[in-house]
Amino acid sequence: xxxxxxxxxKTASTTLPGDVADALKKAHAKxxxxxxxxxxxxxxxxxxxxxxxxxxxxCQDTGTINLFITHPKxxxxxxxxxxxxxxxxxxxxxxxxxxxxxxPVTGTNTGTGIGDGNPSIHFTQSRAKxxxxxxxxxxxxxxxxxxxxxxxxxxxxxxxDLDGVKxxxxxxxxxxxxxxxxxxxxxxxxxxxxxxSYNIAKKQxxxxxxxxxxDAALMKLENDLMAKLNTLCIGPMGVGxxxxxxxxxxxALARVPASFFVSVAYICWALRRASCVVRG
Amino acid sequence: xxxxxxPADEKSxxxxxxxxxxxxxxxxxxxxDELHRRLFGRFDKKIANILKGxxxxxxxxxxxRSGGGYKIISCGPTTxxxxxxxxxxxxxxxxxxxVIGKGGMGGGTLTALKEHGAVYMQATGGAAxxxxxxxxxxxxxHFLDDFGAPEAMWVLRVKDFPAVVTMDxxxxxxHDDIYEASMKRYKKAV
Numbered sequence: 001x002x003x004x005x006x007x008x009x010k011t012a013s014t015t016l017p018g019d020v021a022d023a024l025k026k027a028h029a030k031x032x033x034x035x036x037x038x039x040x041x042x043x044x045x046x047x048x049x050x051x052x053x054x055x056x057x058x059c060q061d062t063g064t065i066n067l068f069i070t071h072p073k074x075x076x077x078x079x080x081x082x083x084x085x086x087x088x089x090x091x092x093x094x095x096x097x098x099x100x101x102x103x104p105v106t107g108t109n110t111g112t113g114i115g116d117g118n119p120s121i122h123f124t125q126s127r128a129k130x131x132x133x134x135x136x137x138x139x140x141x142x143x144x145x146x147x148x149x150x151x152x153x154x155x156x157x158x159x160x161d162l163d164g165v166k167x168x169x170x171x172x173x174x175x176x177x178x179x180x181x182x183x184x185x186x187x188x189x190x191x192x193x194x195x196x197s198y199n200i201a202k203k204q205x206x207x208x209x210x211x212x213x214x215d216a217a218l219m220k221l222e223n224d225l226m227a228k229l230n231t232l233c234i235g236p237m238g239v240g241x242x243x244x245x246x247x248x249x250x251x252a253l254a255r256v257p258a259s260f261f262v263s264v265a266y267i268c269w270a271l272r273r274a275s276c277v278v279r280g
Numbered sequence: 281x282x283x284x285x286x287p288a289d290e291k292s293x294x295x296x297x298x299x300x301x302x303x304x305x306x307x308x309x310x311x312x313d314e315l316h317r318r319l320f321g322r323f324d325k326k327i328a329n330i331l332k333g334x335x336x337x338x339x340x341x342x343x344x345r346s347g348g349g350y351k352i353i354s355c356g357p358t359t360x361x362x363x364x365x366x367x368x369x370x371x372x373x374x375x376x377x378x379v380i381g382k383g384g385m386g387g388g389t390l391t392a393l394k395e396h397g398a399v400y401m402q403a404t405g406g407a408a409x410x411x412x413x414x415x416x417x418x419x420x421x422h423f424l425d426d427f428g429a430p431e432a433m434w435v436l437r438v439k440d441f442p443a444v445v446t447m448d449x450x451x452x453x454x455h456d457d458i459y460e461a462s463m464k465r466y467k468k469a470v
Binding site: 057061268 | 299301314339340341342343344353354355356358359361382383384402404405406407408409410411412413427428429430431442444446454455457458459461462463465466468469470
């Protein structure tokens, strides 16, 4: 299993998924000739090619290693976690991952990429015979501009409805400016508690950019926000331009009557995801 | 396209304006959170000799050992605003001619750029593979044991390193301009 996970990390770190690369190509075609926005997107497209050809990380910030793992009950989580840690250590040695685990109390970088709670693993048990692993590498810059709101928020005139959700998302993207490495992809979590709300937002980032939300209300929310956010003209890397976001994806969880959370998981254009199935 | 040598003199840096596309060649040094905290408010003569007239690159690279030395594998910019509390002091104290990073910086840095003749340049975030091709040599490394590889100060010889001037020594910030324009659009959007 370790080798399969190592291969998964290498793929995610060095090769941008085709749907994301296509969205960036379309964005590049749309921007005005000679503009800063077009130059930035041109750098990005060249970078994607170099990383793929040379098998090197397309961004040095390989970020938080998020793993969403579905496994049969016969395979222990402790075993899978051990294999993940071995794969991460090997990936750091091979230069596919940054040494990205720091003890927050002592300030020491562990040097191995491993620390308490890092990588971040989310387990689900299933009846399938094999283990499915979805990997998402999320850069720190984009995690820093991600946000969570508690509705109602009178400053934003955001009340407990989908209009309120929209106001939160527009606020988060406006505040992010170029710092999350725009054009970003926006995962939204509506409802839940603080932790599950952000988690469902982050899970939206595993969806293909061109998929369609099965929930009609959420699909409309995604489309409306996609149009509105691009009117902000923050542009690639915040230099101005037509492309501020590449895609918006929303998910919802039941909430308690007292709480209404809106989570905005902003991810940079370098949305590094990859999946594999390992037989048990 | 403007060729900028590093170390640079004050005159050539003051001639730069926001929106200028530059290619940087010469010696620069990486530095991010730990280095800025270390240099803030104190003077380290050895480090000053390296930094004087040069540029600090906000970057935590992926580095591999290669033979007796090191090779930079992947090295895009990291978010600059985290260094805002320290940057003005370091520009003044260490005589750097500016900063390379991403996302822009605040008013304190903008004032320091004007007072001391320095500039802020943005490299494309995430374009780490492309930028690693501009690193021609790892000249040295400082604080590697203290900070670890991503936070250490890597002294690099670069050639034609691409960046855009987004904050200049004339109190102009492209980041502020875009913020103001997008604020108006934000109000319309809600």
